[in-house]
Amino acid sequence: MSIKNNLQSILNAIPKSVTLIAVSKTKPAEDILEAYNAGQRVFGENKIQEMVEKHAILPKDIEWHMIGHLQSNKVKYMAPFVSLIHGIDSLKKLEEINKQAIKNNRTINCLLQIKIAKEDTKFGLSIKDADNLLTSNELKKLENIQICGFMGMASFTDDETIVKNEFRILKNYLISSKKYIAANFNPTILSMGMSGDYEIAIEEGSNMVRIGSSIFGTRNYI
Template identity: 60%
Template structure:
């Protein structure tokens, strides 16, 4: 299935009206599909795999804003540091330090989000509230100059129980508000709350999301071979 342009226009208009950024999740999708959405005016695309992102970035227009939304290993940061727009899934101080180091090598400041574990599923990555507070404190103490913490990211439980999903998003929004108050030294624009995907983005927006990551609604079901 190629891009569902009708669904894209509907979702984009809905999100634009609420000043929510749409990240089109293009992982496992061919370059042709990304070009089709690009030609519709879209610029924010999200990828989960480092090599796939590197290959696509080389092949596609340079004004695309690439978001890395997967679990990022420290030893892979160097490959995306020259161009990545936003790294969504920072879940350790070690990773934050590595991003700062590689950003410095590329004379860049890289924007990141801290990933919080809000789902009742052990398979999801992320920080708990105590770990989140510690990483913010350490970030302030270390005064990293090539990385900006711009907000939080979280994934709700994969569930049909939307009230359960809503409560998880509500909890993340509470942490987001508390975390924003803790940044006293670094002038980070702590304004991004990345939560919500194809199946739950409407609930996420209702609970305060400023950025959603949508793939299957726009591109169809993902290629399960990847």
């Protein structure tokens, strides 16, 4: 199937209330443009340099999401245009994003990444660490960021029960976190679910899914 057909098939399968991020990492601009011409406007990249290069040559109404593990020293390159940064796992990174947002006279939207999988290869804050961050005085000082919710990755397993339980942990945390009140914290986004598990994620409350290979085909690793 073509990228257009793959995209339409997924859009037909997910509720209108769920935002589809087309994960275009390692894919050429031509592939992104094909998805764009089919109506897709939200794309996700996991390397800042690659996203910056694509932003420069592709239509300017694309929403770029940074979904990879963040390197603080490269935030400045995407700060002028990035729509949403997933995967924030420390106050230090939020402080750097806030610093670069001030330089660009804008507010940058962010998601905290919560570690829900048991795998050591997955990044993210523990729920306890997230609680500590959300109640810290340091966070309240960051006026040019907006924490819009949470992102999580389930374990890579065929056991759907494990995956469901992990997604449920994050959904429950989104609900419980609403007790924390701050001008820069308004948790409405739950970003969880990828090509292999997005249907389960949506069942468990996800309203943003990150899908790459099911749209663009097998990943080109570089």
